[in-house]
Amino acid sequence: MSAEEFRKHGKQVIDWIADYMAGIESYPVRSQVRPGDIRAALPECAPEQGEPFDQILADLERIIMPGVTHWQHPNFFAYFPANTSGPGILGDLLSSGLGVQGMIWATSPACTELETVVVDWLADLLGLPRHWRTDARGGGVIEDSASSGSLVALLAALHRAGRARNTLYVSSQTHSSLEKAAIIAGVAKENVRIVDVDPDPLAMRPGHLAELIAQDLRDGYTPTMVCATIGTTSTTAIDPVRRIGELCAEHGIWLHVDAAYAGVAAVCEELRWINDGVAEFVDSYVTDPHKWLLTNFDCTVLWVADRAPLIEALSVLPEYLRNAATESGEVIDYRDWQIPLGRRFRSLKLWAVLRWYGAEGLREHIRTGVALADELAGWVAEHDDFALLEHHPFGLVCFRPLWPERSVADAEAATISLLDRLNDSGDIYLSHTKIDGRTTLRVAIGAPATTHDHVLTAWRRINAEYRALRA
Structure with a gap:
């Protein structure tokens, strides 16, 4: 593809994306295809001869969409948002156009140094500790997901603790990626301890954590990491980080915080209470700008209070990567902060988002989502037919x-039927969780295009389908 062909078709793609964003409400929220439909519509083999880009766009519309x-x-209310935005998309396009492989500082100094700047900017915007900055003893890195960030943190914790019957502590509400991280890192599944939660709001119980740690110490285990969550996936419960941190500090246990969804909310000063205890006790912390901060996937930020255990755990330096900058010790090589060697220029899209919206625009986005959720909660609370x-x-x-007047089993079936009817309509998309064994609807608000009218219409639709099922 020549530069002129790229210019022509690139403009077509930008126009297509802009039209899509402007007309997104014309589509059903959830795909209506059946398993295998897309594969069946595609050729079995790649084309022998190249095809016009116009044909690729036509098949995008006909087959893919x-x-x-x-x-x-x-x-879209089913899961935590996966925000995209104009500046984020354009930043990603610039990254793709440059084609940088930023595995070490020497392979593209700007890729590394811009990343150090934007993660420091974000730490400041969220009110996180100064010693987590990359110009201090800690530092931040952009990972592909919170799952990868948590795995990296666990590897650092294992390195610091030493390999000796290590145990990991999570609650029933902790994201499943922590259990997967334990499997990958070689922590036996039977050494993953499940800490009890309080019934409301399903937050980890420090008292039970203390009992588990004490028992493991008596039995010769090495308590290695506790994962506290700020905003659990199921219900956005918040574990008591300060009380958990006090226990971890007493026993020298690495405290990791998973704030994948909710951490970015601290851009609003009135929500910074969620970070109580973080500055004093937390060793590592992940949050996802690609969820609720207008930065398209993938963009997770992992911070560590002390970078040394992380780098010591992950640093491998083959001869073909040796260079003067690395040997000088004056630069960060982010290959030592992640699982893969290679890495994209992800900081460009986060940089574009932070500059385009500014702190004020980001706060407005978060506050809008919180306010709409408050409205919906108010309507639910006033309704006798919903808990x-x-x-x-x-x-x-x-x-x-x-x-009313239905058995527990029948009530469960009715709730699932309600959810299916809502989602099958294509008008709205919800998900569910289980609380005390009861199926509970989840409405996650946060898409940039969602307004009061969308939330109100969704609530009216839920009521209408509920009444139809009760009739």
């Missing part, structure tokens, strides 16, 4: 329909 679930749709989970500090609202 029917199989897309539209995460940016204003009626609200009172804990809703962010953009997620959880509630379940009540089915």
